[in-house]
Amino acid sequence: MSNELTVNDHIPIALRTEALEQILVERGLVDPAVMDGFIKTYEQDVGPLNGAKVVAKAWTDPDYKARLLDNGTVAVGELGFKGPQGEHIVVVENTDDVHNVVVCTLCSCYPWPLLGLPPSWYKDPAYRSRVVKEPRTVLAEMGLDVPQGTQIKVWDSSSEVRFFVLPRRPAGTEGMSEEDLVPLVTRDAMVGVAEVIAP
């Protein structure tokens, strides 16, 4: 293979990264200012708060919830949440009978516009392989005991579909406004490894 890369193990990875960036910048293929913009966006601006707003709206607006379950990409776009990795969002709803949990078995596919970049456990080989084979055990290890009578569905995100969990609205929050519900919704609940807890 003429394109085979010879990666020298003694070059520290930070220097390999710097070498690549230097060459790409010299050739005009990337602009450091554009790179900085992407990094800042995903470090500071795009994160699970977006997903929490979607969930709180779905909990308080039945028409929105119906649209969300019908076409996730369009419904989250109504709230302005779109962009890379947000093209094919499918929303799965937790109920008393079914608990949904999301994984990407091959790499790290994740709905960036709603949750930001994935946490390290989501990318970890152990989570990716084990949650498919023994979801109840893995969830229990992560602190979520799913009742035996509740079915667990595991959804494998890919480039074609990125799944997003609509958690159950906790009992005791009936009188709360959409705005007050938002802070209750955690990233982990929207991946399906936690429940939303009433305050």
Add this chain to the structure above:
Amino acid sequence: MTVDLDLDGIAAPPRSNGELVFAEPWQSRAFGMAMSLAEAGAFTWDEFRDHLINQISSWEAGAAPGECYSYYDCWLAALEQVVVDKGLVAPGALADRGEELVARPAGYDHGHDHDHDHDHDH
């Protein structure tokens, strides 16, 4: 590939949930390079993702028991491979430049003025 990213629209701050997005500065640079190149049409995101999947599965097939997994090591290797495959960078150029950087005098100060003030979380 058109990346429809609204940089100014959604100003809502993410909740960190106790974790940094990037553990080390080089990881953020590797992320930024892939995003920039995809947006510029140098490759499609799916092309990059295919390389990323290959790197991850190779690591998983060859890892020694207990060997620490680094997602962004796979990410960088995928990025190096896709830019070579696309003819953007000659295969030997990365290693040559890397050797030059390794040979820099001790105490050389990182030449960029990016604001890397992260703490390392592991």
